[in-house]
Amino acid sequence: MLPQLTAEQVHAALPWPVLAAALEAAFMAPPVAPVRTAHALSPSDTLLFMPAWNDRAIGLKLVTVIPSAPRHGGHTVDASYLLLDRFTGAPRALMDGEALTVRRTAAASALAARALAVPQPQSLLVVGTGRLAPWMLRAYRALLPSLTRLQLWGRDAATTARLAQSLLDEGVPVSPAPSLPDAVASSQIVCCVTTATAPVVHGDWVRAGTHLDLVGGFTPGMREVDDAAVARARIVVDSLDSALREAGDLVQPLERGVITRASLVGDLGMVLRGEVIARRSDRDITLFKSVGHALEDLAAATVVFDQSIPAAP
Template identity: 35%
Template sequence: MKYFDGSTIQQLLQYDDLIEALGQCHLGSMPDSSHMLRSEPDNGNNQFVALVGWQKNEIIAVKLVGVFPDNLKLEPAQPSIQGVVVAFNAKTGTPDFAADGAEMTFRKTAGVSGLGCRLLAREDAETLLIVGAGGLALHVLQAHCAARPSIKQVLIWNRTFAKAEALAKLWSTQARTVRAVCDLPMATRNADIISCVTMSDKPLIEGQYLKAGAHLDLIGAYLPTMREADNDAMIKGRIFVDTRQNMEGAGDLCQPVEQGLMGWDAVRGDLFDLCTKRVNARHSDNEITIFKNVGGGHLDLFTAQFLARKTK
């Protein structure tokens, strides 16, 4: 059985191609998938996730990953996401390959948000704001720039300014200006696209600062107790998700619903709806769009499927 390490996956799964492939996958039907999330006993911060996706007669993808936030504080630091993705032949059950779970998760998550950006953000978007500077932030930056080549300026905000500066230096290019910022409201006012990649339990993006026509991408807040955008932002924006499966557990959605500020019908569609054009995407240049990246086993399957095709 073949094994693909992180550097190999980086070379094979370029964001331009991955976003296109994910879009094509959403023209078909939803594969069977299941999801299990377990938290550390006694209210610990660590979590373990098991996801299974099954595309009949083609591929079964199983992802097993741990999310251990405090790994970043170790000496030396270790990735907060670690694990493995294993692909099986769906006709015989034979294991085909294994791949680095962290890199596959980064690529899948960023690629899905990149697809949401391609479908929902204004085509003339020029300023991208990344909120958060952890391991996923660079991937999200690259995916959004692949989705919207019109981006000329990237702003990076993080609670620890030095981390935002380090990320900005890591990805400085001649084609785009990349810089760290410390004033989040001001950056929000200027941003055409905002992508949040945090572990925040309190809203960071305030709706009062969103500019007309902005696209807001929410990747964190995968638990009911977490938030990245306030109620004002959620009410102002036209909301889409990558998948409706398990969206009830996302804090940015379930909290305003529980507070009676909106209903679940506020979610206008998912990626299957958008890619097949069953629902309209952006109605006007002034409309604020919101994409909540929920995640799911079928998305890991689509990513593993693309990796399999790239290595044939």
Template identity: 30%
Template sequence: MTDTLFLTSDDVSGLATPGEYVEAVREGYRQRGEGAPAEPRTTLVNDEPTGMLTGYSAVLPETGAMGGYMYTAGFGERDAWFVTPLFDAESGEPKALLDGASMNPFKTGAAGAVGVDALAREDATKLAIVGSGAQARGQLRATATVRDLDSVWVYSPTKENRESFAAEMNERLDASVAAVASSAAAVEDADVVVTATNASEPVFDGDLLDDGTHVTAMGQYHPEKRELDAETIARATYVPDLRDRVTQDAGSFLHALEEGVVSEDHVHAELGEVVAGKAPGRESDDEVTVFDSGGTGIETVAAAQLLYEKARSEDLGSTISLSPASEALTGE
């Protein structure tokens, strides 16, 4: 039997700062750039009741951890549950099992921030964010750790939601955060644009982007979801989290491909290759860049290991026992 740490969502909530998530996730992507294994998500869709079962995984050898996410969404309860198993990368033994819900916006936001840090101009101070939910909060809080933001404009379709978001983030951040009445108003003059939506159609016109703008899109992980239009993809130096995702579920890229404005060669590099110095990031101040963040096991394992270490140092969580196959596979 092996003792394994079990961490509830309450155990890990607030356990790490946005900056700590960003540093852990950046290191994870560096390892991916050096060749660490990671696979895109696999999603199984159920028709009745409507729902999906999704999983993805990664191995981070230098972090000493491997694992990933498995989660359900929809079905009879019309809700979602996130489970994160974490294993030792040397022994293969289970280290922890985490309720992954509360860390989700922070680890995803950290991936977005690593993309901003690798691809946005160093002097970027003006940010537009489209979306006002938990993921938008995670993206903004993480991005504020990698750029000195002066102004943030937020748009989402529901006026009350965007105004509530702006009021909350105005209190939390040093930047001035204001709600605006359209995505066009948000994107105009922005140095960085972050989309955090579940949109099936583009949320802004790519012609509105100033030269030199960086875009992080994190809500497009299905062939029929596309936050970005073909113009944005065509204009940009395009960097996905995983190259193998691009023709699988990167909806904005797939639509641009179908429209004939790009080819598969339009992929510049994976984010990990840029972070590891294997490929250049931004090469000019007037370059438009895109980080397509569909979600991977890289940020999941990096964040889970961070939380595991912090929980152990603070004596949080409970212990469950798991049996190795040598003991459990008895055939009796």
């Protein structure tokens, strides 16, 4: 019978340092990971396919985006991950794709910040209070222990306060930020996890040396920062092919000539391999734009499988 791993099992099998090491190895020697494909099930509903494979395993993440799902007892976004054996094609495990996604996304951002932010950063601001926000704070806290001042900002003050308190209760020392411009100006890392279609963070708030981590936008129509922020930054992405097709924070300023293709320093793998230098000084503004990469899912899923499924005798 095909093992089915729950969200709790996925999280338990992915301690932050172990996951970060697996992701770093995957970015350094990436598997084959075609750009994801999207299929319209209806004018409002979408099905996404995200495959990847290496010399050991084949992985496929299936994601549904169905806004009406909650009315039928489901979730707007749902995901499952199927891991198969590379040599036989046989399925090895089915995993909770939501847990896999939030955990690898947060770990990839923290991994990028270790490579792109100023050394030993002390201050982090997370913008947004959705499902990814607490995972970003947990990952950053675990993987960048120099961070001592954590702030959270959301449009709704009550929601922000509740999320901050729940994180405090589990030992993550975060406080609500009363002013977004002030919080941006005082933070060395600014992480955006919103679904905004108009810029939330403005370039004239960003001080020299800041690292911008843009996670929320995943379509050409979504924006988290304005053109001024993008124009000031040295830009690194998780996947060049995907980012140039899907990331509104890059696609829109590229189309208007605010930046050029040369403004993109490279992808995270190139930075980790030492092929390009993103941060040249403590005054550079760096920007990491992630749209989600199937190589991250495969790396995380392989760790989950190794930790959760007993090896054959």
